[in-house]
Amino acid sequence: MKYEAVIGLEVHAQMLTDTKIFCGCSTKFGSEPNTQTCPVCIGMPGVLPVLNKKAVEFAIKTGLATNCKISSYSRFARKNYFYPDLPKGYQISQYELPICEHGFIEIVVDAEIKKIGITRIHMEEDAGKNIHASSENYSFVDLNRAGVPLMEIVSEPDIRSPKEAAEYMKKLRAILMCLGVCDGNMEQGSLRCDANVSIRPVGQKEYGTRAEVKNINSFKFVEKALEYEIKRQIKVIEEGGKVIQETRLWDSNKGITESMRGKEEAHDYRYFPEPDLVPITVEQKLIDEIKSSLPELPDAKRKRFVSEYGLPEYDADMLTEERSTSEYFEEAVKLGGDPKIVANWIITNIFRYLEGREINEVPFTPKHLVNILTVINAGSTSTTMAKSTILPEAFKTGKMPEEIIKEKGLVQISDSSEIERVVDEVIAKNPKEVERFKAGDEKLLGFFVGQVMKAMKGKANPQLLNEIVKKKLI
Amino acid sequence: MELFRLGISKAGELLSKKEISAKELLDCLYQRIESVDDKVKAFVTLSKEHAYQMADAAQTQINEGSPLTLQGIPIAIKDNMCTKGIKTTCSSKILENFIPPYESTVTSRLSNNGYILIGKTNLDEFAMGSSTENSGFFTTRNPWDIERIPGGSSGGSAAAVAADECIAALGSDTGGSIRQPAALCGVVGLKPTYGRVSRYGLVAFASSLDQIGPITKNVKDSAILLNIISGKDPFDSTSAPIAVPDFTKVLGNEIKGLKIGIPKEYFIKGMDREIDESVKAAIKKLESLGAVPVEISLPHTEYAVATYYVLATSEASSNLARYDGVKYGLRAEGKDLMEMYMNTRAQGFGSEVKRRIILGTYTLSSGYYDAYYKKAQQARTQIKADFEKAFSSVDAIVTPTSPTAAFKIGEKADDPLQMYLSDIFTISVNLAGIPAISIPCGFTSNNLPIGLQIIGKHFDEETILKAAYAYEQSTDWHKRKPQL
Numbered sequence: 025m026k027y028e029a030v031i032g033l034e035v036h037a038q039m040l041t042d043t044k045i046f047c048g049c050s051t052k053f054g055s056e057p058n059t060q061t062c063p064v065c066i067g068m069p070g071v072l073p074v075l076n077k078k079a080v081e082f083a084i085k086t087g088l089a090t091n092c093k094i095s096s097y098s099r100f101a102r103k104n105y106f107y108p109d110l111p112k113g114y115q116i117s118q119y120e121l122p123i124c125e126h127g128f129i130e131i132v133v134d135a136e137i138k139k140i141g142i143t144r145i146h147m148e149e150d151a152g153k154n155i156h157a158s159s160e161n162y163s164f165v166d167l168n169r170a171g172v173p174l175m176e177i178v179s180e181p182d183i184r185s186p187k188e189a190a191e192y193m194k195k196l197r198a199i200l201m202c203l204g205v206c207d208g209n210m211e212q213g214s215l216r217c218d219a220n221v222s223i224r225p226v227g228q229k230e231y232g233t234r235a236e237v238k239n240i241n242s243f244k245f246v247e248k249a250l251e252y253e254i255k256r257q258i259k260v261i262e263e264g265g266k267v268i269q270e271t272r273l274w275d276s277n278k279g280i281t282e283s284m285r286g287k288e289e290a291h292d293y294r295y296f297p298e299p300d301l302v303p304i305t306v307e308q309k310l311i312d313e314i315k316s317s318l319p320e321l322p323d324a325k326r327k328r329f330v331s332e333y334g335l336p337e338y339d340a341d342m343l344t345e346e347r348s349t350s351e352y353f354e355e356a357v358k359l360g361g362d363p364k365i366v367a368n369w370i371i372t373n374i375f376r377y378l379e380g381r382e383i384n385e386v387p388f389t390p391k392h393l394v395n396i397l398t399v400i401n402a403g404s405t406s407t408t409m410a411k412s413t414i415l416p417e418a419f420k421t422g423k424m425p426e427e428i429i430k431e432k433g434l435v436q437i438s439d440s441s442e443i444e445r446v447v448d449e450v451i452a453k454n455p456k457e458v459e460r461f462k463a464g465d466e467k468l469l470g471f472f473v474g475q476v477m478k479a480m481k482g483k484a485n486p487q488l489l490n491e492i493v494k495k496k497l498i
Numbered sequence: 499m500e501l502f503r504l505g506i507s508k509a510g511e512l513l514s515k516k517e518i519s520a521k522e523l524l525d526c527l528y529q530r531i532e533s534v535d536d537k538v539k540a541f542v543t544l545s546k547e548h549a550y551q552m553a554d555a556a557q558t559q560i561n562e563g564s565p566l567t568l569q570g571i572p573i574a575i576k577d578n579m580c581t582k583g584i585k586t587t588c589s590s591k592i593l594e595n596f597i598p599p600y601e602s603t604v605t606s607r608l609s610n611n612g613y614i615l616i617g618k619t620n621l622d623e624f625a626m627g628s629s630t631e632n633s634g635f636f637t638t639r640n641p642w643d644i645e646r647i648p649g650g651s652s653g654g655s656a657a658a659v660a661a662d663e664c665i666a667a668l669g670s671d672t673g674g675s676i677r678q679p680a681a682l683c684g685v686v687g688l689k690p691t692y693g694r695v696s697r698y699g700l701v702a703f704a705s706s707l708d709q710i711g712p713i714t715k716n717v718k719d720s721a722i723l724l725n726i727i728s729g730k731d732p733f734d735s736t737s738a739p740i741a742v743p744d745f746t747k748v749l750g751n752e753i754k755g756l757k758i759g760i761p762k763e764y765f766i767k768g769m770d771r772e773i774d775e776s777v778k779a780a781i782k783k784l785e786s787l788g789a790v791p792v793e794i795s796l797p798h799t800e801y802a803v804a805t806y807y808v809l810a811t812s813e814a815s816s817n818l819a820r821y822d823g824v825k826y827g828l829r830a831e832g833k834d835l836m837e838m839y840m841n842t843r844a845q846g847f848g849s850e851v852k853r854r855i856i857l858g859t860y861t862l863s864s865g866y867y868d869a870y871y872k873k874a875q876q877a878r879t880q881i882k883a884d885f886e887k888a889f890s891s892v893d894a895i896v897t898p899t900s901p902t903a904a905f906k907i908g909e910k911a912d913d914p915l916q917m918y919l920s921d922i923f924t925i926s927v928n929l930a931g932i933p934a935i936s937i938p939c940g941f942t943s944n945n946l947p948i949g950l951q952i953i954g955k956h957f958d959e960e961t962i963l964k965a966a967y968a969y970e971q972s973t974d975w976h977k978r979k980p981q982l
Contacts, residue, residue: 070586072697074732292864
């Protein structure tokens with residue numbers, strides 16, 4: 025039987041506010057443990073939360089950017105559970121009345137646009153961190169992160185494959201980063217993802233029983249974890265078993281998901297409205313103000329790149345995932361580069377040399393790119409030479425491609441008499457091959473071209489060389 | 499002169515005229531405490547060293563000729579309000595050695611007005627109770643009869659004021675915890691409108707009901723303290739951005755034509771005869787001063803106690819989750835995390851607190867939430883609506899504060915339901931979020947004080963203070979003192 029996966033993602037995004045959501049402590053990452061705390065975020069007796077307005081603004085921004093309805097009236101609720109990293113014994117979150125609802129974002133899968141629904145976006149506070157002393161029977165608690173503002177972005181179960189999930193995550197991250205509300209860093213935990221996964225026979229309408237997969241804490245694991253979980257569920261069913269509703273933990277070292285707790289052990293969080301905070305009322309005026317201040321979003325930019333520059337959807341999508349890439353592209357086009365060729369170069373060549381850096385951090389600037397395209401066009405070098413030698417050199421040194429050509433003597437030889445001379449020499453040296461070629465072994469054309477290129481240290485204009493070799497042999 | 503007998507305005511006057519010194523007044527009060535607190539047991543902590551420093555500073559300012567309103571006035575604070583550097587226990591073993599590194603908004607406002615913290619007073623653990631018998635440390639005695647309870651939960655504050663162990667005090671009121679002990683100890687207790695006074699630094703019992711207020715020897719002193727502690731606080735989102743009038747200004751205004759509602763549901767068969775008679779006599783007195791009694795109905799009154807015990811315990815179950823042994827306060831040993839949690843909370847909390855945590859955990863549980871918490875919220879809305887309707891035709895509502903005078907220690911300790919009924923006349927006011935004051939209005943044949951409750955509209959403390967003052971000035975109940 026063929027199965028399809030039904031996936032919904034719950035993404036936690038740390039908001040890039042300077043201070044925590046309910047007190048004035050700094051949100052800076054990586055400080056000494058418990059140095060960014062105060063009576064409020066430590067949960068001392070008698071303290072009260074005061075809502076950070078910036079967090080509300082960021083959540084509204086994100087809601088607008090994901091086509092959500094912004095609630096004019098929403099409120100916080102308490103989610104009650106005991107854990108050492110949760111100083112109050114409850115997390116202030118939103119439950120019945122979240123700040124944003126009913127949105128969607130678009131992803132590109134197999135060159136097709138697909139809408140993924142957003143159920144809700146709500147605000148909440150992050151917990152601290154427990155640090156376990158390996159050999160001791162106690163643990164440490166660091167509350168620097170306690171109270172850092174989070175958005176939980178919950179998708180509809182509209183995702184049908186791990187690939188789509190990865191695309192959704194990429195798009196969501198691009199939007200959050202474009203808005204400047206989250207730094208998108210999954211490794212540092214500023215973006216975290218839990219997935220609800222179920223499978224059903226293709227064609228069946230009802231959903232299967234779902235498992236929640238937690239702890240997917242790196243971009244590259246989104247697809248892997250989901251692939252594993254889907255295979256696991258299919259196996260369970262094909263062996264005559266039943267998928268049970270449970271929470272599973274992704275173990276990236278073992279590459280598997282493992283059961284954490286079943287339905288019976290599920291927490292009863294005893295949500296109720298937070299009496300220490302007044303409900304949040306958002307006026308249309310504020311929504312309008314925020315709307316008018318939004319930057320051009322990845323989707324709008326993608327559409328514009330298709331219509332304005334005639335790029336294929338795929339290229340446009342790749343270029344608009346990160347703001348730095350789209351800016352790089354547009355700068356190169358402004359400097360005179362052909363949009364399609366520029367796009368192609370960025371995606372197929374430049375990306376390979378980034379090695380984790382942002383495109384605006386490398387020495388190879390849009391100016392370099394346009395320069396390399398210009399010298400290719402002028403016939404001063406071949407595309408092959410440009411890709412294999414000039415590009416890596418420019419990436420390393422930051423020198424202009426035309427400079428590199430001059431310095432290394434890489435100028436392409438397009439003088440046909442000089443090429444002819446060398447072709448004659450090669451033909452004279454290889455009489456046997458000439459005979460075989462003439463007898464019909466046409467593959468040997470490449471041999472002659474290669475020999476000439478070798479003799480000319482790769483500088484011969486390849487097109488011209490091809491023509492001359494053919495002419496001389498036939 | 500027995501300086502300890504003074505109220506705020508008289509003491510302030512003597513201090514600013516330099517007829518007495520701040521140290522003299524403080525000495526006198528600590529001597530008074532020394533001589534009577536063995537019997538009354540109002541205080542959990544005496545902050546002597548700190549108090550004498552404050553007295554010195556106060557004297558300097560008085561000598562410079564610019565004393566603040568409370569300059570040099572020793573005031574007692576219920577031990578559930580955080581005082582920086584001074585133990586704040588909530589009369590609970592779980593916080594027995596807790597020293598807050600921060601100050602509550604109310605006490606910092608008192609400080610800014612020159613007060614001297616004389617000590618922290620006993621309460622029912624985490625303010626849960628009506629007698630101080632639930633204190634994790636000891637039971638406070640009623641100064642009028644030390645065999646009896648002083649009321650609660652602010653029993654320590656009310657007893658300290660009644661026994662002249664301080665000039666005035668602050669209490670907190672979640673279901674009657676200021677008014678009921680004030681009534682039982684024969685002093686004045688005011689619960690302001692919810693949102694009038696910041697709760698920052700008040701250790702939470704039930705966040706949507708808790709409110710801090712004064713317990714004083716007379717109405718004017720309550721008005722003076724209310725002036726100081728009221729107003730929007732950026733650290734409490736639920737404090738109201740509403741202008742604070744000078745509450746002393748209306749004192750002495752006549753109450754001619756003031757319509758006072760008498761809710762029939764509060765005068766029921768089987769009520770203590772002496773209470774009934776005293777309160778009715780008080781209403782007659784108000785009438786003689788020009789007030790117009792109007793019979794009204796608050797039809798949802800009978801649901802108030804049940805509603806309260808669902809909502810208050812729900813919130814409490816969550817508010818008290820932070821006492822887990824991880825960060826501060828008591829930590830018991832355990833072989834793992836879960837056992838440490840359980841041992842800490844088992845040893846740290848008393849039985850009434852545990853009872854309420856269990857109740858509240860239950861009412862919030864999935865499957866029960868709709869039947870209890872949600873239903874109680876709906877009932878709360880109805881109770882609020884009752885008052886709104888009543889206040890469309892009256893200016894204030896007059897009722898007894900407590901159904902009985904002070905009862906014997908131990909009399910109700912084993913029967914939580916009987917104990918919960920002590921607050922039957924005070925609870926609705928918290929649910930509605932409106933202000934109310936309790937003032938002395940008579941004595942039983944056993945010489946135990948009886949309290950009159952005057953309830954006002956939202957943010958209209960002025961009217962109830964005006965009526966209370968008019969009544970007080972035409973009677974002598976507040977002048978009687980217990981024999982100690």
